[in-house]
Every structure is written in structure tokens, then in C-alpha cells.
Amino acid sequence: MREDVLNEEGEIIEEAPFVYEACSNNEFVKGIANAKLDFYNEKNPSKKMALVIFDDALAHLLRLTRTINASAGSAMLVGVGGSGKTSLTKLSASICHHNFFQISLTKSYNLTSMFDDIKNLYDMAGPKGGSVCFLMTDAEVKSEAFLEAINSMLATGEIPGLLGKEDKDLIPVQIKNVYMKEVGQKGEDPAPSVLWNFFLNRVKDNLHMVLAFSPVNAKFRERAQKFPTVFSGCAIDWFLPWPEEALISVSTKFLSEIEIDCSKTTKEQLTIHMGKVHKMVDNVCGEYFQQMRRYVYVTPKSYLSFIQAYHELYSSKYKAIDKQEQNINSGLHKLAEATEDVEAMKIVLREENAMLDVATEATNKLLKELDEKNKKADIKAEEVNAVTVACEAKRENIELERDQANIELQIALPYLRKAEGAVKSIKPADIAEIKLMKTPNNLVKIIFDCV
Secondary structure (H helix, E strand, O other): OOOOEEOOOOOEEEOOOOOOOOOOOHHHHHHHHHHHHHHHHHHOHHHOOOOOOOHHHHHHHHHHHHHHOOOOOOEEEEOOOOOOHHHHHHHHHHHOOOEEEEOOOOOOOOHHHHHHHHHHHHHHHOOOOOOEEEEEEHHHOOOHHHHHHHHHHHHHOOOOOOOOHHHHHHHHHHHHHHHHHHOOOOOOOOOHHHHHHHHHHHHHHHEEEEEEEOOOOOOHHHHHHHOHHHHHOOEEEEOOOOOHHHHHHHHHHHHHOOOOOOOHHHHHHHHHHHHHHHHHHHHHHHHHHHHHOOOOOOOHHHHHHHHHHHHHHHHHHHHHHHHHHHHHHHHHHHHHHHHHHHHHHHHHHHHHHHHHHHHHHHHHHHHHHHHHHHHHHHHHHHHHHHHHHHHHHHHHHHHHHHHHHHHHHHHHHHHHHHHHHHHHHOOHHHHHHHHHOOOHHHHHHHHHHHO
């Protein structure tokens, strides 16, 4: 309940002492737990935990914190997957200011890799005196040899084959100063065996093992028989199915972070409905086992997946509906614009119709005038045709007369040339002779003679 002393940068200067004190109610303690959770999320932004501290979770948190805060305190958390065992362990380690460690499981990870990790933890918990919280889950037990090593560690603090001869010679030298400071007497030169036992006890006190197992695992019973210290050396905390109130608290927490287009009352009813649905499915699974003798497990992790699936489905459907709404609004907007354009076009059309009527009237008038002119032109054309016919007739007559004249011309031309020859043959003496004639008869006689 007491707070740590922090500097301006939020770093711990002095850790708060753990003192058992009375508190007013669960809500007060829950507020402190939520504050610790916020502090953890601030310090670990890449590993934030969306943890809901309801009453049962608070009870497990208090048990776990009290267990690992005690010397040589180790715990076994037994519950189905998704109960919050891992998250509560991380939060408890943060509250107790322990160094948290969890195996990073890979394909190549084996017992040797685990021994290397435990050596580092031994060094941290022994000579350095730091408190360590070592979490191991069902999924990280790659080999039963892992649990055999943990069994030995919980029983004696020593794991066969972990430390070689060089390590056993070096550790007493490293731990001697610590021993002399805490339990030794001035001038005393402790034996290596005493220092070794001091090292092991110090490791057992500071290295806190937390095992997160599932009771539905087929190997759970076998492990209890094969590794008794794993079970007897740990405080067992059973994570029972979440009650309906816890389910509602969880759905309220997660749905409060989701923007849902509904009233506050409807959203509250939705959170209650989700909790009741999960509880109903859990009850049906029990009935299914009674009738069919087959297990079907609905875990808290299933409930969290249910909430996540609802969030994803709601988001996708809401976005689809929102897009349809935008499309409809866009279509309505375009229809409204089209209506306005149609009204504007109607005005323009009326003006164009008026202009068209004027143009039609002018066109009709022009067509009437053209019709009259065409009629006159037709009459003129008929007259022209008549004149043309008459001219053609005259042309034919003229051509006939011309041909006749040409014939006569051809006949007269010899006479013309003969006359021209006669004219050319007249001499001045002939002209003088004519002038002397007194009567025309004599002249005619001379002409005929010439001809």
C-alpha cells in the first residue's frame, strides 16, 4: 500500500517497504493494483498488458505477490489457458521489484540452453543478491528434463551438471565478501563448503520459481508423480473459471476502448450479454460432457478471442456500412445537383424554345417567300423553255437557209470571180468610151459583150 519514492524522471530512488496493513475495501486495493499496472505499462511500452483487475484476479495477484516476496517462495499457478497466469506473474514481479525472466523458446533451445540461462540467474540471485522471478509455462517445457532440473533446484537449490568444477571453485571466492558482511565474524575464514551452502541458500531465497500449468494437460498427473518437489515445493494457486461478474468486467474494459455507435445503455447491455453468452457456452460444454463423455474447453482465452472477433467483425461491418452510407450520400448529393442542373436547364430550354419559335417563324416566312420565288422561277423557266424551243426552231431554219445560201454562194462564186476578172480587165480607155455613150442601151450592150 505504500508508494515508492520516485525522481522527476519517474525512476525509483527508494523502494517502498512491504508492510501488512489494513485497507478499507477491495476497491481501494484494486486502485493501487491498477496504478502498479499503469506503472508497468509505462516502463514497458513494447510489452503493455491489457489486464483487467477484477475481484478474482486481484485475489490471485495478492496471493502471488505475497508468495514470491517471501524468501524461497515459489508458486504453481494451475488453470486453463488464458486465465491470466502469465500477465499476473509479470505484474507481481514488477510490484516486488524482481528481475523477471522467461524462456525465449526456439527450435534449437535445449537443456544446455536452459542451463546457460539458469547460470545467469544463479549469478544474479547469488553473488549479486538480486531477486529473480523465473516463469515457466506448459508450452516452454520442451523436454521433461527441464522439469527434472527445476525439481532438483526446488529441492536442494542445486541442479546436477549445471555447475562445473571451475564454477564451484570460483563461486565461494565471489560469495565470500557477501557472507562476511551478512553472517560472518571478523577474522573468520569460512570453509569453501560453508560458502557453497551459503550460496545455495541465497539462491533458493532469491530465485523464485513460478510454474504456470494447465490441469487439462494429459501430462499434468504424470508430472505430479514424477516430480513431487515441483508440486510440494510450490504454493499452488488454482485459477478457477471466471465468474460472470469477471466476464462482464473484462468485456466492459475492452469494449470501453471500442467506439460503438449506440447509446450508453445499449453498450452496457452488450457487455452483460457477452458475459452471459460465454457463461452459457461454458454450461453447455458441461452438459455436452455429461451426455457425450467428451471434453470441450471454453477458456478465458476463448472469451478474449470472442471479444476480439466481435471487435474485428463490428469494425469491418461498420466500415462497410459507413462506406455504403458515404456512397448513398454521394449519390443523393449528385442527384440533388442533377435536379438543380435540370431546373437550370429547363430555364435555358424555355429561353431556347422562345428563340426557336422566333427562328421557326422566320424560317417559315423565308420558306414561303422562297416558295413564291420558286413558282415565279418555274414560270420564267417555262417561258425560257418556250423561247429556247422557238430559238431552236429559228436556229434550224437559219441553218437551213445558211446551207441554201452556201449552195447558192458556191454557184455564184464562179460568176463573182469571172466578174472580178472582167472588172480587172477594164482599162481607162474603156471608161472614156463609156462616158462618150449617150444612151444606156449602148452601155448594156457593151456589158453583155464583156460578159
